[in-house]
Amino acid sequence: MESSNRSLSREEGRPTRQNMVMEAEQTRKEGGEGQGDGAARKPSLALQKPLELPLLCFTTSRWARAVLESPYELLNDHAHLEKKAATNALELLCRWPDKEAPDHWVRAMSAMAAEESEHLRLVSGLMLENGWKMSRNHKNLYAGLLHRRVRKGGRKELADRLYVAALIELRSCERFQVLASEAAHSHPWISRLYASLMDSEVG
Structure with missing residues (x-):
């Protein structure tokens, strides 16, 4: 998501988030699912253990259930x-x-721009399959408030922007897990999306 706590370099041979997302997309197509389709797949390895992230507070299942009531708004x-x-x-x-x-x-x-663009392609593709289109305008209060704390000028601005991106990425990863778990039965296609994204983040 608006994202990065990723390393500035990549190990050769390491699975990329793009590959993980493409695998999830292929599975979704093979299953031919849309809204309200059948049972969810076996949970991912990452979903079988709690994440240990340096966050001061954590997202509740109640939040996930609330946003899943409006899949369009979520996506x-x-x-x-x-x-x-x-x-x-x-x-x-x-x-x-x-x-x-x-x-x-x-x-x-x-590489980061390419990966995030691939995620955009995947998410917007899911929206189109359900007859939805992205809105023209969008505001994110959470990210906006964080960016207000960024100092201006030179290295300190770059460092602060990276810190903000890392924090947003951490929160996104944490919420991927909550959404994947809560959506497993009500929206299995959404569950698979977020399970794959989370696996790629923590893998």
Whole structure:
């Protein structure tokens, strides 16, 4: 989501989030599911154990049940956050404080933008399958308040923006797990989406 606590470099051979999401999409297509389809798949490995994340408070099941009452609003919000995350990565690519950005920075930001764009494609595709379209306008109060804390100028601004992105990513990962668990029976197609995204985040 609007996102990043990801490493600035990638280990060769490590499964990427893009591959995880594409696998989930293929499974969804093979199952031919839409809203209200059959039983959910076996829970992912990541869902079988609680996450240990450095957060001061945690999302409740009550929150998940509430947002799942409006799948369109949930996915519309998610799609916009993925769009913002991709845009943010592309912008950060050119915000290195020195005259020339190091190669690893360019590769990392480019890869991040590509992954977030893939997530946007997947989420918006699910929306289209259900006859929904992304809204033209979107505001995120949570992210907006965090960005107000960013100091301006040079390295400190870059560092603060990365901290904010990491915090948003942590919260997103935590909520993926809650949503995947709560949606397993009521919205299995949504459960699979968030289980796959969470697996890729923690994997």
